[in-house]
Amino acid sequence: METLWFCVIALLWLGYLFLEGFDFGVGMLLPVLGRSERERRVLINTIGPVWDGNEVWLLVAGGATFAAFPDWYASLFSSVYLPLVLFLLALIGRGVAFEYRGKVDSARWRRTWDAVIVAGSWVAPLGVGLLLSATVFGMPLDAAGDRVGSPFASIRWETLLGAAAVAGYALVHGAVFLSLKTEGEVRERARALALKVAPVALLPLLVLLLTVQLRFGSAWTWGASIVVALAALGAYGRLVLRREGQAFALMGVAVAATVAALFGALYPNVLPSTLDPAWSLTVAGAASSPYTLTVMTWVAAFGTPAVLVYQGWTYWVFRKRIGTRHIPAVSVPSASAPSGSASSGSVSSGSVSSGSVSSGQVP
Amino acid sequence: MDVLDLARWQFGITTVYHFLMVPLTIGLSLLVAGMQTAWVRTGDRKYLAMTKFWGKLLLINFAMGVVTGIVQEFQFGMTWSAYSRFVGDVFGAPLAMEGLVAFFVESTFLGLWIFGWDRLPKKVHLACVWAFSLATIASAYFILAANSWMQHPVGVELVDGRPRLTSIWAVLGNNTTLAAFPHTVFGAFAVAGTFLVGVAAWHLWRRSDDGPVWRASVKFGTWVGVVAFTGLAISGDVQGKLMFEQQPMKMAAAEALCHTEQPAAFSVFAIGDVSRPDCENVKSVTVPALLSFLAHNDFTTEVKGIEELVPLYQEKYGTNYPVDPKLGELSGKPIDYVPNLPVTYWGFRLMIGFGGLAVGAGLLVLWLTRGGRTPRGRWFKWLALGSIATPFLANSFGWIFTEMGRQPFVVVPNPSGVDGVWMFTARAVSSSTPGEVLTSLVALTLVYGVLACVEVFLIRRYVRAGVAGVLPARKPDDDGSRDDDRDDVLTFAY
Numbered sequence: 001m002e003t004l005w006f007c008v009i010a011l012l013w014l015g016y017l018f019l020e021g022f023d024f025g026v027g028m029l030l031p032v033l034g035r036s037e038r039e040r041r042v043l044i045n046t047i048g049p050v051w052d053g054n055e056v057w058l059l060v061a062g063g064a065t066f067a068a069f070p071d072w073y074a075s076l077f078s079s080v081y082l083p084l085v086l087f088l089l090a091l092i093g094r095g096v097a098f099e100y101r102g103k104v105d106s107a108r109w110r111r112t113w114d115a116v117i118v119a120g121s122w123v124a125p126l127g128v129g130l131l132l133s134a135t136v137f138g139m140p141l142d143a144a145g146d147r148v149g150s151p152f153a154s155i156r157w158e159t160l161l162g163a164a165a166v167a168g169y170a171l172v173h174g175a176v177f178l179s180l181k182t183e184g185e186v187r188e189r190a191r192a193l194a195l196k197v198a199p200v201a202l203l204p205l206l207v208l209l210l211t212v213q214l215r216f217g218s219a220w221t222w223g224a225s226i227v228v229a230l231a232a233l234g235a236y237g238r239l240v241l242r243r244e245g246q247a248f249a250l251m252g253v254a255v256a257a258t259v260a261a262l263f264g265a266l267y268p269n270v271l272p273s274t275l276d277p278a279w280s281l282t283v284a285g286a287a288s289s290p291y292t293l294t295v296m297t298w299v300a301a302f303g304t305p306a307v308l309v310y311q312g313w314t315y316w317v318f319r320k321r322i323g324t325r326h327i328p329a330v331s332v333p334s335a336s337a338p339s340g341s342a343s344s345g346s347v348s349s350g351s352v353s354s355g356s357v358s359s360g361q362v363p
Numbered sequence: 364m365d366v367l368d369l370a371r372w373q374f375g376i377t378t379v380y381h382f383l384m385v386p387l388t389i390g391l392s393l394l395v396a397g398m399q400t401a402w403v404r405t406g407d408r409k410y411l412a413m414t415k416f417w418g419k420l421l422l423i424n425f426a427m428g429v430v431t432g433i434v435q436e437f438q439f440g441m442t443w444s445a446y447s448r449f450v451g452d453v454f455g456a457p458l459a460m461e462g463l464v465a466f467f468v469e470s471t472f473l474g475l476w477i478f479g480w481d482r483l484p485k486k487v488h489l490a491c492v493w494a495f496s497l498a499t500i501a502s503a504y505f506i507l508a509a510n511s512w513m514q515h516p517v518g519v520e521l522v523d524g525r526p527r528l529t530s531i532w533a534v535l536g537n538n539t540t541l542a543a544f545p546h547t548v549f550g551a552f553a554v555a556g557t558f559l560v561g562v563a564a565w566h567l568w569r570r571s572d573d574g575p576v577w578r579a580s581v582k583f584g585t586w587v588g589v590v591a592f593t594g595l596a597i598s599g600d601v602q603g604k605l606m607f608e609q610q611p612m613k614m615a616a617a618e619a620l621c622h623t624e625q626p627a628a629f630s631v632f633a634i635g636d637v638s639r640p641d642c643e644n645v646k647s648v649t650v651p652a653l654l655s656f657l658a659h660n661d662f663t664t665e666v667k668g669i670e671e672l673v674p675l676y677q678e679k680y681g682t683n684y685p686v687d688p689k690l691g692e693l694s695g696k697p698i699d700y701v702p703n704l705p706v707t708y709w710g711f712r713l714m715i716g717f718g719g720l721a722v723g724a725g726l727l728v729l730w731l732t733r734g735g736r737t738p739r740g741r742w743f744k745w746l747a748l749g750s751i752a753t754p755f756l757a758n759s760f761g762w763i764f765t766e767m768g769r770q771p772f773v774v775v776p777n778p779s780g781v782d783g784v785w786m787f788t789a790r791a792v793s794s795s796t797p798g799e800v801l802t803s804l805v806a807l808t809l810v811y812g813v814l815a816c817v818e819v820f821l822i823r824r825y826v827r828a829g830v831a832g833v834l835p836a837r838k839p840d841d842d843g844s845r846d847d848d849r850d851d852v853l854t855f856a857y
Contacts, residue, residue: 045856049474052429056470060462067459070451076439078793085803086443089810092430096814097424102857103821145448253556255422288452289522295456295531303463307471317482328852333828336793 002287005068006270008300012064013132016057017166018255020124023051024167025174027094027121030114033178033189037107037273038324040114045327046181049318051098053311055091067296071286072270079139079147080131080154087127094120105330118232125170126163133162136212136262138272143279150269158211165208168201169258173251176235180244183323194239202232209261216265218289224261228254260287365691369800370442370792373807375766377434379759380811384428386758389503389548390555391421392496396489402502402740403489415833416825417559422477423821427814429470436462442800445689446773446791450512453519453528455536457509465502468496481854503551506545513774514765515609521783526774530845539609542602549594550761552587553721554754559584560725561751562826567737568744573830576734587731592722597834599715600657607658610775612672612700616707618654619645620668627666630708637708640669640701666742669701676700680776684789693789702770710764717757724750728739 026047034040066073077084092145094118101113137158140148147153175194179187209225217225235250266272270286273279287293395418402410405591439447447454472494479488512518518533519526528534539768565579571577607614618630621642628649635645652662686695724746731738769775776785825832 041856045853047479048857050471052470052474053467055433056466059433059436059466060459062440063459063462065455066439066447066451067455070455071448072446073440073451073455074447074793077437078442078444078795081441081793081795081799082802084437085806088434088437089806091433092810092814095430096426096817097431098857099422100817100821103423104426104824146444151796151799164681288455289527292452292456292528295528296459299460299463303467307463307467311471314475317475322853325851326853327856328854333824333832351368353681 001290001297002068003267004284004297005064005287005293006263006283009061009064009068010259012057012061013263014256014259016054016061017128017259018173018252019050019054019057020079021166021170021255021264022174022177023047023054023174024121024125024170025172027117027174027179028125028167028171029174029178029190029193030118030121031185033175033193036324037110038327039186041102041327042182042186042322042324044101044117045322046178048098050311052095052313053314055095064296064300068288069270069281069283069286069295070288071281075141075145075147075271075281076135077137079141080134082151083127083130083154087124087131087218089121090120090127092120094124096205102330103332105332105334121170122167125167129163129166130159131182132166132262133159133208135271136162136216136237136266138269138274138280140275141279141281142275145279145281148275161204161208161211164204166205168204169255171201172198175254176239176251177242178247179239180248181321183321186323187321191239191242195236198232198236205258206232209258212262212265216225217261218264221261221264222259224264227257228261231257255292303313366442366795366797366800367691367693367789367792369804370795371788371796373442373800373804374438375763375803376808377431377438377811378766379762381428381431381435382762383755383815384424384431385503386547386551386554387424388421388428388500389496389551390553390587390591391417391424391558392492392499393473393552394555394559394583395421396492396496398583399489401490403485409573409575409579412573412830412834413580416576416830417580419825419833420562420822423522423818423825424824425473427818430814431811442793442802443773443791443797444793446786449525449786449791450774453512453516453526453534453843454509456528456531457505461502461505461509465498465505466496469502472498478853478855490750500548501548501672504540506737507543507547508535508537508540510770511537511543514543514769515539515605516774516777516780519781520783521781524783526781526784539602539605542598542605544601545594546598546761549591549598550718550754550758552591553595553718554758556586556588556591557721557725557750557754560588560728561747561749564728564732564747565744565826566829567732568739568747570737571829576830578735581728581732585725588722588725591637592718595718603657605661605702607666609778611667612669612676612768613702613765614658615667615669615672616702616704616768617764618666619647619704619708619709620654620666621670622668623654623665623671624668625665626663627654629657632712633708636705638704640673640704665768673700678755680785684787689794690789698771698787700771701710702768707764707768710760713759714757714764717753717760721753721757724753 017283025044030043031039034043062073097113097116097120101110103116134154140153142148172194175190175197178190179194182190206229209228213222213225231250231254235247235254238244238247238250268283269280270283271281273281288296395414398410398413398417401407402414437456472491473503474494475483476488476491479491483491512534517537518528518530520529520659521527539639559580563577563584566577567574567581596716603614618627619633619637619638619642620627620630628651630649633645633647633720637645639645643785654666656662658664658666677698680700681698683695683697684690686691728747728750731743737743771787771789772785773791774784774786
């Protein structure tokens with residue numbers, strides 16, 4: 001039962017890395033691929049309807065860890081305190097920026113929020129990478145599970161490598177996603193950029209996997225690591241041939257194999273102690289009671305398939321490619337609010353009057 | 364300040380901030396779902412205008428609610444790791460359920476609702492807003508089940524010094540939850556109803572276009588407010604009776620009741636310093652015997668005062684904190700079982716007072732605007748705008764009272780529960796350094812402060828623009844519904 005829940009949490013992280021991975025990539029590439037305001041809106045709108053749902057995977061991964069492995073949840077998050085705060089601030093800024101950037105028709109307003117999106121989209125995957133690699137490589141924990149040492153104990157070369165790995169992966173994943181979801185010039189640019197940066201950007205991920213395998217690997221996690229390398233190569237080849245859908249799917253295989261390799265190497269620990277192996281948190285030691293795990297299993301057994309179905313449906317509804325021709329004109333209230341008494345017309349007589357909207361729906 | 368104080372301030376600030384957005388989201392989403400239903404059923408464009416206008420404000424507010432909620436999900440582990448280890452077996456379950464059952468539905472269907480105006484059939488699109496708004500209510504249920512467990516732990520046994528879940532149904536069916544949930548949800552509807560009344564009355568006052576939209580909103584908002592207030596009074600009474608039984612110290616602190624009384628009088632307000640548990644120098648204006656009735660449905664019964672309760676707590680849970688370096692400054696010090704009296708006493712009164720003001724203002728506005736009239740005086744504008752703040756204040760004070768009234772405990776002992784299932788707040792905090800927590804406290808407060816200004820700025824702007832800001836001029840061929848052929852331009856894009 002504990003092992004099952006270890007797998008469920010790995011699965012939630014997989015869902016998060018795969019879905020929010022391209023969200024981050026889109027944000028990272030906003031100034032690079034979006035050369036005009038209209039193109040930047042194309043980029044943002046590829047993830048418009050889904051980014052919020054994608055982010056919930058993180059919340060559920062956190063909540064499920066709390067429920068199934070409270071000791072893991074408590075030790076990890078209190079140990080990696082400051083990076084986690086920075087990561088949360090990045091998520092806060094990004095989320096608000098997506099919603100608010102189009103709400104005022106001013107170039108300065110949009111530039112500010114674009115900067116927040118870009119900064120947040122770089123910091124957040126770095127934070128995720130640091131958090132995950134700190135989990136795999138362990139933290140200096142004492143017997144009680146509390147961190148020994150400075151608040152920056154989580155920043156070591158292994159965790160920096162992990163941060164670079166996730167950020168690099170998000171960058172490539174985002175570019176592949178954009179080449180699949182957009183049309184016209186943006187699509188071409190996204191594809192060209194993915195082909196250009198992939199060899200460098202994916203390198204930290206492969207080095208990370210190699211390091212993990214050399215230190216904790218077993219036969220099958222080696223297998224998973226090789227799958228990562230093959231899938232990444234395959235994605236590259238498919239993208240060269242302009243098969244963007246297949247390239248995107250292979251990126252998914254790569255991240256799935258990455259999660260399998262990392263969590264496989266971690267098992268049966270959930271958070272190793274770098275001070276004394278006896279103090280490591282293990283799947284058996286950190287888990288909740290069998291009853292709690294049974295309850296959670298029922299909830300997950302009914303909840304997860306439903307989530308997959310309706311999230312899949314959302315992607316289906318918004319499956320069409322987006323180009324600049326789809327982007328409506330800005331339609332926001334102007335700074336000088338419309339004054340009421342001068343204009344006429346009322347709703348009941350059939351026309352909602354609106355003399356002072358700055359521009360209509362026509363592009 | 365040590366880690367304990369910093370962590371308490373941080374959790375307080377982030378939670379109070381989060382709960383400014385939450386009730387508006389919960390209340391308004393369901394009202395918007397109702398407006399859209401009215402539009403789909405009648406085809407009256409007035410209801411479309413209402414859906415779009417209030418829906419836009421809902422979205423501006425929702426964004427902030429979401430991002431501040433993310434912090435809460437992690438904060439337990441970050442600053443309260445000892446607490447998380449102690450209660451994880453019980454507390455994590457409703458939290459994970461909330462994520463899996465409610466957050467996913469909320470976020471996914473909200474995305475479908477925002478972007479689906481021209482992509483989905485009308486009825487499917489309507490179903491999306493219903494799914495979204497019902498999920499916000501479901502999430503409230505789960506998180507309140509988690510919180511109520513801290514106030515009144517049930518459904519557990521004690522194994523190796525930690526509570527272990529024995530019945531999830533006991534936790535989800537906790538009588539504290541069953542009282543807190545309607546109270547919170549009615550509080551959310553009071554916020555949304557008053558928001559409708561205040562904004563719409565202001566538009567009426569300045570003679571804005573679309574008068575029917577504003578008149579319908581005032582009416583809708585007032586009736587929602589009246590129903591919510593009735594619900595609040597009933598659920599509040601039930602909650603109060605439970606509290607007398609389960610957390611006698613919290614209720615004594617709510618009244619700043621020093622000495623046991625029989626029958627006990629209800630204090631309306633007090634003059635003087637209520638911070639002293641011996642009631643010296645305090646003059647209180649009281650209603651005789653009312654407190655006995657509130658506590659036990661009987662005007663003659665006894666209500667225990669603080670002076671009598673403290674020895675009972677000392678006997679059961681000790682007079683001094685244990686000597687333990689993890690307790691920091693409190694190690695070995697006497698335990699203060701009396702919550703912060705000015706906060707609990709005034710928090711309780713302000714909650715009730717502002718709640719009453721909210722519904723009073725709503726009814727007053729409805730009466731003043733009867734039959735198509737609108738008062739012209741400037742006072743009406745201030746009445747409209749001022750009333751918007753009252754239910755927000757009532758909600759905040761209510762939660763501050765609830766949470767600060769349970770100190771010094773983070774898990775309050777259940778008088779009829781399992782021995783040993785309780786925890787001092789001083790014990791619950793992480794072994795972080797004060798510098799870490801101070802950094803995050805300052806960073807979060809600053810970012811939240813800036814974002815609050817941005818949100819208020821945007822809401823003000825969209826409120827001023829009225830219907831015209833969200834519903835562009837009607838084209839001759841446009842009946843407001845989706846157009847199957849038109850595929851080139853999205854109806855909505857960020």
